[in-house]
Structure formats: structure tokens, C-alpha cells
Amino acid sequence: MKTNQILKVCFVFVALCSTIHVTGQKLVDRNGHVAFQASEALFEPVEAKNESVTAVLDVATHEIASLALIKGFRFKNSLMEEHFNENYIESEKYPKATFKGQLMDFDIANVTDAPQQVRVDGKLELHGKEKAIETYLNVGRAGDAIVISGSFSVTPDDFDISIPSIVKNKIAKEVIVSLEFKMKEL
Template structure:
């Protein structure tokens, strides 16, 4: 007879855990096809620009936590030789196959994002080429229906991520790289 209350307690505990998880999961927004573009071009030289349209981003509206992951080999250049050099000589994408960001939106309205486009600040850790760097970015945020849009740009330095530019091409590649992000996160 004592086994019945224990089984009932266990079942209720598991069920309540599932309900809590399900409630929390309702505040998550996901984009599996986000876009990240980086540009390191210098005037009068060949364009150094790549685009990745398969970036995954997750945003938790309850905690304001945000994370993204980009596979390095997903960045596409106009010039295939430039892409090969990027993957083999600059970021060593076989050893470090992904770039990640984990952070938080820090100045959102207490009621969350709205249909009005607003400035939001994101702070967190960017990891690339096996190195981590704290960073802050100012983005534009908007929530329309079940979709949150986050767009904007920020600057990174290759040297912060142990990316060495050979002397022969150093004057053809910018010392400050502009990174643009565009996420359309859908409620899950």
C-alpha cells in the first residue's frame, strides 16, 4: 500500500517538472537561418567579405539570454581561393570549426521588445579561433507577432582571436573587421 503514494508522488513530480520546462520553453525564440556577414576590405584592394546564412541563434525572452553559433566553413566568399585561405591559414576551421556568442540583452524594456524598433545593447563572450573576448554590441530590436528581429553590427580585431595576417597581404586586409548580424527569431 505504501508503494502507491510513492508512485503517485513520483508521477506528480515528473509531471510538474515537464510543465515547468514547457512553460519556460514557450519564452524561447529560435533562428536556424540567421545571417552573419564580415567585411575586412581596404580601399583600392580586392573585397574581403564573407556571408554565412546558416547561423543558429536562440533568445530566451524571460532571462534575456542570447546565444548564437556559426560554422566557420559556412562563410562564403566571392573568391573560392580566398575562402580556402581563410579556412586553412587564418582561422584553422578544422581545429576550430565554429564561432559562438553567449550573452544577454541588457537594456530592453521591462515589458520586452515591441513592434517599435528600439536600440538594444548585447553584452557577452564571443569565441572564435579558440579565443574568447568580452564584447558589447548595439543592435536594433523589434517584436512583431511571434518573431523577434535583431540586427546591427560591431567591430572585432583579428589579433584579439590570434588571427595573424601575413605581411604580404597585411595592407590589403583591414585591422578592424565589421561584423553584421541579422536574426529573425521565431517563438517555439
């Protein structure tokens, strides 16, 4: 084979391999942040953070999934955390929250340092119930990571979570859920 032919074959092989790698690429964050805020004005803040949420993004299919262990949510008030796990979410019976969805009109090649809004459609499962979630998330690049962040709202009723009447006025009717994932190659 002539040198030009060898170079062409090598170039085609490299191009095919890089295409296969990109289309099969999965990005992951094992320390994602999810927080919620359910506070009513004039009362003690009802909020918690979980900083060990796992999220996976399939670059080829634009599917995104995340898993948060309920007992990973930390409150400032330990009694509030105990009530959250035992009385409201029943974390022994329902130990995790999951989200499975798809980034719509998403192309990783178009992701830049300047975050852009991308629509996500999916389902959040919590307390044994599912709820459709449609929202916009900010997607941008930060170094070698794709950063996905944003928020959406849900209600305790969406997941059949009973709030006792004695504290009902201290907990917001709408719960704001915020998230941030720094996705990197596996």
C-alpha cells in the same frame, strides 16, 4: 460549484499557464545571417556571409546565444574562402564561432514594430580565443518574429589570427561583423 466560481478558477488556471509559458519561452532562428567585412580601399573586397547561423533567445533570462560554423562563410572568391579556412581561421581545428551574452534592460513586452536599441554584453569565441563584446543591437517585431540586428567590430589580433605580411595591407585592421536574426518560438 457555482458558475462564477468555475469561471474564476478557469481564469486563474489560464493566467498561470500563460505566465509559465511566457517565462519559459525560447525564441530561435536556425537561418540567421552573419557577415563580416575586412576590406581595405583599392583592393579586392574581403567579405563573407554565413546564412545558416543558429541563435537562441531565452525570454525569461534575456540570454542570447549563437553558433556559426566557420565553413559556412561564403566568399565571392573561392581561393579567398580556402585561405580563410586553411590559413587564417584554421576551421579544421576551430570549426565554430560562438557568442553568449545578455540583452540588458530588455522586456519582450515592450518590443514593437519600430526597432529600438538594446545593449548586449557577452563573449565572442573564435579561433580558440574569447573577446568581450559590448554593443547595441536593434530589436523589433516583424509579424510573428522578433528581429535582432546590428554590428560590432573586432580585430584579427583579438583572436590571435596571423595575417602574412604579403597581404597585411589588403585586410582591414578592424573587421566589421554584422548580424540579423529573426527569432520565433520553438
